Amino acid sequence: MPDTEKISEILRKLYPDALCSLEHGGDPWRLLIQARLSAQCTDERVNIVSVPLFARYPDARSMADSDISELEDIIRPCGLYRTKAASCREMSRIICERHGGKVPRTMDELLALPGVGRKIANLVLGDVYGMPGIVADTHCIRINGRLGYYPEEMKDPLKTEMILDGIIPKEEQADYCHRMVLFGREWCMARRPRCSECPLRELCARGRNTEEERKRNG
Ligand code: SF4
Known part of the structure; x- marks a missing residue:
């Protein structure tokens, strides 16, 4: 061993x-969205796309209410943009409707969000909520x-x-x-x-x- x-x-x-290479500024919702966008894409590109993305949609509510084709256009450079846009909008909607606009703090609740697996859940729990997680x-x-x-x-x-x-x-x-x-x-x-x-x-x-x-x- x-x-x-x-x-x-x-x-x-x-x-x-030991900084996270996604620039989320300590905001759990932003990290969640960035982590979703980073599938098959570099963190560097996600950080670039994050600038116009969060300028247009600064929080879960605005993304939940977004026009899907406008959202797709912004995240297109990250690849798989249709699927990613759909899950980002849906997870934002669930966060608003079930969790009062706040990203949940438990593994089970995070896993219930579309497009979120254990890797993303552990990243959010560890990086912004200070909980253990690999x-x-x-x-x-x-x-x-x-x-x-x-x-x-x-x-x-x-x-x-x-x-x-x-x-x-x-x-x-x-x-x-x-x-x-x-x-x-x-x-x-x-x-x-x-x-x-x-x-x-x-x-x-x-x-x-x-x-x-x-x-x-x-
Ligand atoms: S580069 Fe990776 S595989 Fe090679 S010695 Fe270092 S840790 Fe081990």
């Missing part, structure tokens, strides 16, 4: 702020498999969440997952991870294997 404490310590030094996104699943917490071939978000939930201290979970995203972009990329110079190499199952292989091959 990897040395979680040491790994977390190195990640904390690398990324002390955001099992592609970076988190890939990197923790490589580190050796579970077999690298395992790509199951729910299993990843359950395994890491039992390992990463509750109070650190949200930050740990933000750091995974930043680390995955800078060091442990999907295609060409920078193992030979990686700060986690000695603590990482894949990093150690790569090193041994390199030595064997001279």
